[in-house]
Amino acid sequence: MTSQPYDELAPTESLATRLQDAPTAADGTLAPGARLGHYRIEGLLGRGGMGEVYRATQLEPVRREVALKLMRAQRLQARHLAWFEVERQVLAQMRHPAIAQIYDAGTTEEGYPFFAMELIEGSPITRYCREQRLSLDERVALFIRVCEGVQHAHHKGVVHRDLKPGNLLVDTLDGRPAPKIIDFGIAMAASLAGDAALERAGTPEYMSPEQALGDARQVDTRSDVYSLGVVLCELVSGVRPEAVGETWSAETPTAVAPSSRLAALPAEQARQVAQERGLSLPRMRDRLRGDLDWIVLKAMQHDRDARYGSVAALADDLQRYLEGRIVAAVPPSRTYVWRKFLRRHRAAAVAAGFALAALLGGLGLSLYGLQQARTQRALAEARSAELEKVAAFQQSMLEGIDIETMGVGLAEGLAAQVAERDPAAADAFGATLAKASTGDLARDLVDRQLLANAEAAIARDFADQPDVAIGLRESVARVYAAIGLYDKAAELFGRVAEHRAANLGDGAPETLRARNDQVQALLEGAHIDQAEAVLEKALPRAFTLPANDRVRVKLELAQAQVISARGDRPRAKGVVEAVRARLLEVAGERDPATLEATNNLAAVQRNLGELPEARANMEQVVAGRTAVLGPDHEETLSAMGNLAVLRIMNREKDAAIAMQRDLTSRYVRKLGSEHPVTLQARSTLATMMVDAGDAAAALPLLKDALAARERVLGRDHPQTVRTRLNLATAYARLEDYAAALPLEEQVITVRSRLQGPSHPDTLSILVNHAGTLLNAKQPEAALRLLSDVQPLALKVLGEKHPQAQMTMVIRAEALRVSGRTREALDEYRRLFELRRKVLGETHVETRTAAWNLIDTSRELGLTTQADALERQYIAPLLTADPATLADADAEFVKRYREGRRPGKQR
Structure with missing residues (x-):
């Protein structure tokens, strides 16, 4: 992840080399000693249809060994050079531990592209x-x-086109396999050429059907999904699929399941394959026949629309397989769902049967209501008004489903029944239940037993009443969104929008409302491209609605969400500010639409580290919603929670805790103590207590919240992960680093896997982890971690963000305690100058940076410099009337008089 100066690419013109003048070997390849731009050829590593790969030495601006690929299959004309410059910049921006870094790229004088990349010594x-x-x-x-x-790579817009074992190298690093993907050269060459022949470049045995046919328009990220499916088949079964009949223009294309390939092997060879994987042959066959067969077959579908929509979806299904969860590729069946559940929760199976029967009984009542619609339809031909009432009743039933409450009820029912039937087993069962996700079980049951049947009933019973049917489908979509099945919700909202567009027009408010619901579901499901495509069609029509129409405003704010999701938060802020300025002018600051825009602006400002501005805006939102909507309205409570967090981030600890206590008590009265929303409020309150210095009192509250969230939401749910991190912080505040460090490592693992290493949430925990390592007297480990994290945090989060500045505090203190005081002084000076620039001379964080600089200067004997800083930044507070000081300044004076060095504060 470290970004070095030499990662910047030199201009194309400076890399030109004449191949005809370079020394060559007998086979026509470049001989050792030949020069290619800044590189000296050391030897040939391999060659193929696209060109050759050499071991080379980069001579300037730094010396290092690289793998240099010369692509002789495509010569770039002058008109291609500007395009080539853009494409190679895209490749160079890829930063991922599993991708071999492309350092440089250029063209020879004859126009042949070449690439210098990280030299990987691993094996296929x-x-x-x-x-x-x-x-x-x-x-x-x-x-x-x-x-x-x-x-x-796909997020960067790059399709590899030649994924095969030879381009997936693995070495052992720190005792663990470390994969590296190499050779993105075909991706660039295919983009540049505009030549269909290059779309066939690759390896036939691993090539998707559309790539084999040479249709450039058909090759996209799903082509890489196919190639990965072939590699996966070979990895698990030991047999590579045949190209003929599966890829290259097959008349009857069909993929063969891994278990079938294993069965076709001679008995001795099949046993050897199983032994290599640590399994007996019967056990190997059994393992393949389950989820892995379905996953491989879905990845290798001849029709690209039938494959996984993304590599992330393929990886998610494989992770589900490893965790024993339901795999999306497997056709849905009750037997399969129950088998998965029983394998994961054997200890709870018997008791779950009782509670599950109760849950299904409740759901059956809902299904019964839908069935009644069939009888009512016969009468509704003469009584359309009654039919509408029935439909409205069904909608209210569907929209009233609260999946998280179901999960909580299921968990409580299980625990109560076990305690009643076997009190001695109650504690052990409770511990086991904490590891189960009853919310997931309830969600799956509602999906398969209620909503799937509801959709079938709607299609069957309301085929001749399309308007009623579409209203019911909208209700089903809302339930899907409420229970977190965003893909299904987006698909149904899209159908609702299409129906209304056909009957009412694309610009009708009802159509645009459905489009907005579709966009929100797509954003929740992280389908940014699809959300943007819907917005491009809906937004121009939304501008015909009144300026403060909530649907129009939501669509405009969704556009900012798309921009922010792509990493351009400053631009997203500009979009929200423009919407808010218009609403202030035409509707006033208390209009609900204006308050929503102000709420979103505060959220963007918070993400950018503009905390005082975010807090001031959220104060307006809370006051406005309380006056307009009432103190217990859902939107008012949500704004109160956001404001409490901003208060604690602005060091207003007492005010933040008081507001959060009030908010938590309201949620307990309204929703109950273990509703997920209440759990979030309870967890936030405990975290604020930690920040206020009362970690000991917060610790049991956080443990309870974590156990409940694991039970209700699952171990990897973002809110569960956040509570685990907060618990780690509480342990760290109590200096129990042996308990804190493993919890932080769990959070890092989950966030890196689900969100990526450069996501702001992942960076935040990495910064915290560096601080914990420092406090645990492991400064060298903290410095090693920061060498990668600090430049990325400053780039992604921005200089104003507290976590980005915290990397400098931790690094400086780690250097100081390691005896590298001069380097620590330089880092503290860099922090001080940064805070003066972005926060101002009198901000408490600027004074804190000055304090660190003062103490470090005195350690080095620089007393004159230290005294000058103390007179300017510290003395005015020490001599001021305490009654005139703000809370943050008063706290600073107290810490300074007590001599508590700020570098040691977490």
Whole structure:
């Protein structure tokens, strides 16, 4: 992740080299000693249809060994050079542990492209797994890391086009397999050429059907999904799929399941394959026949629309396989769902049967209501008004479903029944239940048992009443969104929008409302491109609505969400500010639409580190919503929670805790103590207590909240992960680093896997982890971590963000305690100058940076410099009337008089 100065690419013109003048070997390749731009050829590593790969030495601006690929299959004309410059910049921006870094790229004088990339010494992934005798699950886990690298490239707009074992190299690093994806050269060459022949460039055995046919328009990220499916098949079954009949223009294309390939092997060879994976042959066959067969077959579908929509979806299904959860590729069936559940929760199976029967009984009442619509339809031909009432009743039933409450009820019912039938087992069962996700179980049951049947009933019973049917489908979509099945919600909202567009027009308010619901579901499901496509069509029509229409405003704010999701938060802020300025002018600051825009502006400002501005805006939102909507309205309570967080971030600890206590008590009265929303309020309150210095009192509250969230939401849910991090922080404040560090490592693992290493949330925990390592007297480990994290945090989060500045505090203190005081002084000076620039001379954080600089200067004997800083930044506070000081300044004076060095504060 470290970004070095030499990662910047030199201009294309400076790299020109004449191949005809370079010394060559007998086979026509470049001989050792030949020069290519800044590189000296050391030897040939390999060659193929696209060109050759050489081991080379970069001579300037730094010396290092690289792999240099010369692509002789495509010569760039002058008109291609500008395009080439853009494309190579895209490749160079890829930063992922599983991708071999491309350092440089250029063209020879004849126009042949070449690339200098990280030299990888590893083995092809299939050979590595065979030589290391990795188990089946270890192979899948390694393959998931490869998928994460490919997905990173796809996010950058790069399709590899030649994924095969030879381009997926693996080495052992710190005792763990470390995969590296190499050779993105075909991706660039295919983009540049505009020549269909290059779309066939690649390896036939691993090539998707559309790429084999040479249709450039058909090759996209799903082509890489196909190639990965072939590699996965080879990894798990030991047999590579045949190209003929599966890729290259097959008349009857069909993929063969891994278990079938294993069965076709001679008995001795099949046993050897199983032994390499640590399994008996019968056990190997059984493992393949389950989820892995379905995953491979879905990835290798001849029709690209039938494959996984992204590499991330493939990786997610593989992770589900490893965790014993339901795999999306497997056709839905009750038997499969129950088998998965029983394997994951054997200890709770008997008691779950009782509670599940009760849950299904309740759901059956809802289904019964839908069935009644069929009888009512016969009468509704003469009584359309009654039919509308029935439909409205069904909608209210569907929209009233609260999946999280169901999960909580299921957990409580299970625990109560076990306690009643076997009190001695109650504690052990409770511990086991804490590891289960009853919310997931309830969600799956509602999906398969209620909503799927509801959709079938709507299609069957309301086929001749399309308007009623579409209203019911909208209700089903809202339930899907409420229970977190955003893909299904987006698909149904899209159908609702299309129906209304056909009947009412694209610009009708009802159509645009459905479009907005579709966009929100797509954003929740992280389908940014699809959300943007819907917005492009809906926004121009939304501008015909009144300026303060909530649907119009939501669509405009959704556009800012798309921009922010792509990483351009300053631009997103500008969009929200423009919407808010218009609403202030035409509707006033108390209009609900204006308050929503102000709320979103505060959220963007908070993400940018503009905390005082965010707090001031959120104060307006709380006051406005309380006056307009009432103190207990859902939107008012949500704004109160946001304001409490901003108060604690602005060091207004007492005011923040008081507001959060009030908010928590309201949620307990309204929703109950273990509703997910209440749990969030309780967890936030405990975290604020930690920040206020009362970690000991907060610790049991956080433990309770974590156990409840694991039970209700699941271990990897973002809110559960956040509570785990807050618990780690409480332990760290109590100096129990042995308890804090493992919890932080769990958070890092989950966030890196689900959000990526450069996501702001991942960076935040990495910064915290560096601070914990420092406090645990491991300064060298903290410095190693910061060498990668600090430049990325400053780039992604921005200089104003507190976490970005905290990297400088931690690094400086780690250098100081390691005896590198002069380097620590330089880092503290850099922090001081940064805070003066972005926060001002009198901000408490600027004074804190000055304090660190003063103490470090005195350690080095620079007393004159230290005294001058103290007179300017510290003395005015020490001599001021305490009654005139703000809370933050008064706290600073107290800490300074007590001599508590700020570098040691977490």
